[in-house]
Amino acid sequence: MDIMLVSVSISFLLVLLGVSWLYWGLRERKISRRREKFFLENGGRLMLQKILSEHEGSIESARIFTDEELKKATDHYHESRILGRGGHGTVYRGILADNTVVAIKKAKILDRSQVEEFINELIILSQINHRNVVKLIGCCFETEVPLLVYEFVTNGTLSDHIHKCGHESTLSWRARLRIAGETAGALSYLHSDASAQILHRDIKSTNILLDENYTAKVADFGASRLVPLDGTQLTTLVQGTLGYLDPEYLRSSQLTEKSDVYSFGVVLAELLTGLRALSFERAENERNLSLYFASAIKGGRLFEIINPMVLNEGNPEEIMKVAMLANQCLTVKGEDRPTMKEVAMELEGLMRVMDRHPWLNRSSDLEEAEHFLGERSSKCDGILRSNASGNDDSIRNQVPFEIESGR
Template sequence: INECVTSQPCVGICTNLPGTYNCACPEGSQGDGRKDGKGCTPIIHEKRFRSIDVVLGVSISFLLVLLVVSWLYWGLRERKISRQREKFFLENGGRLMLQRLLSEHEGSVEAARIFTDEELKKATDHYHESRILGQGGQGTVYRGILPDNTVVAIKKAKNLDRSQVEEFINELIILSQIIHRNVVKLIGCCFETEVPLLVYEFVNNSTLADHIHKCAHESTLSWRARLRIAGETAGALSYLHSDASAQILHRDIKSTNILLDESFLAKVADFGASRLVPLDRTQLTTLVQGTLGYLDPEYFHSSQLTEKSDVYSFGVVLAELLTGLRALSFERAENERNLSLYFTSAIKGERLFEIIDLRVLNEGIPDEIKEVAMLASRCLRVKGEDRPTMKEAAMELEGLVRVMDRHPWVNQSCDLEESEHLLGERSSEYDGILKSNASRNDDSISNQVPFEIESRR
């Protein structure tokens, strides 16, 4: 007999069993499930539900408050950054730069692009250490990649006197207009940072100094390449001094500021110390700035900057190219530390070919070496008025390059014994020639001694 059907003793779930039955309450209720017992009553979760509701409500409210606060914080932060960028833009002369660009280029700003701070941060991976190309007294240069995959060099200056902003902008305007194959091209700038950032073309084959001094024990530069680089550098400086819209004095010519591209084309770089010379003046009175070993002694003593100051520095670079020696080295003997003094002393003492780099001796024609050495010695004269102009130096070097191209001569033997024989042979050959030229430089040598002492200080 199915008692669950006949007597229906349960209020919940009735399960018929042999000779008996079993009552149970459905899920969500409690009791014995019998009609004559406790029956079934719903299980009340009121307190539990209320606890969960409270926790969820507090959590959601907290998240909403956090989101609102975060939104307000980032909004205020971005507004502050935007105002700061605008402030820097105005302080750094951004408005003046734009006005000048618009007026001088008739509405086109292609001559010098003005970048935003965000653009340059993305280009340099937020100025990551791995992007540093070099560091110096005036700032740090980073390798940057623009959205169109153009590789650029971004110079981040250390500081800028606010009183010099207009002068800085004037120089920037001039540099943005320089189009010369041997001058590093200024692509643009950024005024939204505490100090302006300059964006230059990227030159990928290191500096002249690296190729002369840092490539194992022997320079990678042939005599032909050295002469061509000297001519290109002289041509760039001649352009800056004589052919630019306003005369530009570089003021820091040295082998580390001459960059080389993949075909060893020379490009003059780093115009951070440069100065514009007004049309009605031939010299400027400035605080002495430059690099020891390359610094014009006349400028050092008088603070009068002229185009001949660049000529002197170029003379030191010529001496570096000829000898393979650094401009200043305390690893050398005391009388050889300052290359300009050592070089002119060697000419005076008829010992020029004893200090010429062996590769230059092996590959160069004696007449060429002598002419470049004599040009270098004239550039190194203490009195600026006795030095040639950069235009004269450039013409002389271009003439030598043309002759070399017409009559190439390369001594393929690099044997040291032959080099030493060649050195002695050429030294004898030019003893008489150098003696006559050396007498002209006596004044330069004697007058440079005080400068050498000052430089060591």
């Protein structure tokens, strides 16, 4: 009886093991087929062939990750690994098997255009090799929406550092000028020196990352465009962020390199003033920074809106040169704006002067600068109030929402 019971138990266990093995085998096969389906749907093989054939030997190839590798790297996309969330997805901090720390961009599951945006970013970044552009490490096509893996940039965004809430930014004037120069150099490279001209299309302070040495890294190329070699004008659905969006592009839908120049001009104005590009908490004539900045220059009130730290550390001539450069970038007509190469050269020249004459940065004209300084507001984005009347232009003449067309 005991022998029979043992035999039955063993037989039952063997059957159970067999069924379990069959179940897990079928499950793994189903998962594998699902991954293969996503890989093919997302254009994985075609994408790899395209990248390898076009760029073999010219740049380091992007690494292809498996879904399982990235799940392990992010502890199955645990909440504690989230670096940031956006309208289109989430960025996670990942640790690869070799202990390399990376940033993994995982999109929300929306529609086919989301996949196309990620593939577009992959194609763009696979053609870029510049110290001031965030480095693409690899990608994964085995998920419903492709995943992109980047170098991990440790010090947050430029926006984080110039719009710190509740206390003054510690980003020095010299650091601001250097970051501006590095960003301009990266954009100049994209426009003039990359294998094909690349228009970023969404330059803003949140898309400029800073590493542990406060070196600038331009990021987020999902909206970027390659310019046809024949120089054909790009007519696109308007895409960008309100406050940084080129008004000429907004009106005509004609995308040119001067659209990036305008957006960079807004970033320069942010660095100078400490104000956000757009804020409905400010007075009506101050809400749009580009209009407010241009109005202050025109009315001779520039130093009333300059950030106190910038006034403290820079000298008026230096500040005025950067302000006038920003103002040129913000010219309404694109043809009147400088090129990014010209902007980068101007900023590089200013940095060389600072290196040769460091004593100039302890401004002997500090009293003159302080004479222009208006009262500080207690508001978060460091608004400097003045009694002078502003430009009659208001934000009502702008589009009152973030442009998301085409995403």
